[in-house]
Amino acid sequence: MTAQGTRAWLASDGFDAKAVRHGVDTFRLIYRTVDTRNRPTTASGLLVLPRNDARRLRTVSYTHGTASYKPDAPSTDPEVWGQAPGVTFAAAGFAAVVPDYLGLGLGPGVHPWKDVPSETTASLDMLRAAKQFAPRTGRTLERQVFTTGFSQGASAALGLARALQEGQDPWFRVRAVAPIAGAYDFKGAQIPAMLRRELHPKMTVAYTSYLLTSWNRQHGLYKTPAEVFQEPYASRVEKLFDGTTPGQEMLKGLPDTIDELLTPRGFELLRKPGGSFARALTVDGEVCEAWTPRVPIRLYKVSRDEQAGTLNTGHCRIALSRRGVDVPVVDLGDHAYGGSRHLGANVAGTARAVRWFSALAA
Template structure:
């Protein structure tokens, strides 16, 4: 896309085009990584580069939000939404690196949703793949990486930043972190808010279903779906989240409320997590609790978020503060996308983050 083409394309879906300075070229990479059991596999992702004269490019890693359908991942999605943040950062002069995560896009198998360890390895290996690929275009990537992401990708961005700060790659270093509207504390914030009916009922059904089916594959939460899901949903719910069912079809097939979805055992599992489920939730929450960021960081949220409870951000800020890190929380104001404030946070947050990263890189 030319610069004007990028402006028109972004604006067509409500994304802010003010940061556009350059045209862009986008590439899909398929690369080696590891799965949740540390076995070799492949994954895909999007790399977007600016059409400018820079030979060394500053890098932004962007973690996308939740999708359950393989074809909605950034490197394959036909719409603006999936790749707009990548185009925004590249058009501002960065090399944008956008992993699809495991099991989405062209990746084999089923996506392990909300599994921060595999989101981290997929994101780090995507950076390594981009480092190998970009020289084919006559450029190189600088060592410092800016990490950001939306919703599910907010935790992925924190996981990647932690890995980079801990030196898990000999080349890359984290420069700044800017997660947007994340679900950082499923145990203490997100699950209780869904069960209390404080969030969008239908989407709470989808997130609860996705969590239980995905984490059952990872952690063995139940033996049969009928243990935790009521019929007629028990016989269909795992199919809805195997990557082959479009999102709208999945939503139409699920009930409108959690009361219609879960059995007493399902409610008990969410209300009082124990065993492997509790341990996995603790690992999920470590993105805010188990490390001390030593780089500039901001948390972005939208008030009255109907999908990711704002308590997630509050708890993350408190946890970081207890480790001596005072992180500013930026309220993105009243912005919606498709009638959802949560999705609007991605649009407004991307616009704010690209300006902040651009200022830090001068």
């Protein structure tokens, strides 16, 4: 797209086009990575490059929010929503690297939802693939990487930043981190908020179902779905989250409230996590608990977030402050997308992050 076309395209879905300086070219990359058990596999992702004269590009890694249907990943989504953040960063002059994660887009298998270790390896390997591909377009990627992401992708952005700071790649180095509306603390903030019925009832049902079915595949939470899900949902819930069911059909196949979804055993599992579930929740929370960022970091949130409880951001800030890191929390205001404050955070947060990254890169 030309710069003019890019502005019109972003504005058509409510995304801020003020940062657009260039037209863009988009590419879908399929690349080698590893699965949750460290076995070789492939994944796909979106690479967006600016149409300018720069031969060396600084890079933004953007990690996307929750998707349960394979085609809804950034590299395969025909709608503006899935590609808009990557296009925004590229139109501002960055190379935008947007992984689909494992099992989404054109990746084989089922997506391991909310699994930060595999989100991190998929993101890091997507950066490596982009670095290898860029010279075919006459470009090279500089070492500095700005990491950002929305919702599920907020934790993924922190996981990638941690890996880059620890030197897990010999070339790339993290420059700044800007997670948006994340659910960083499932154990201490997100699950309790869902159980207190403080968040959107239907989305609570969807996230609870996705969490239990996905983590059962990885961590063995139950032997049969009927242990934790009531019928008729126990018979269909795993199919709804195997990547083949469009999002709206998935929502129609689930009840409206968590009380209709879970059995007493399901509620007990969430209220008192133990064993492999507790260990997995600890790993999930380590994006804020287990490392000390040495680069600029900002946490973006919206008040009264109806999907990712705002307490998640507060807990992450406190955890990082205990490690001596001063983390500004930026409230994005009352920007809604499709009636959702949570989704609106992606639109508003992308606009704020691109301005901050551009100032840091100047």
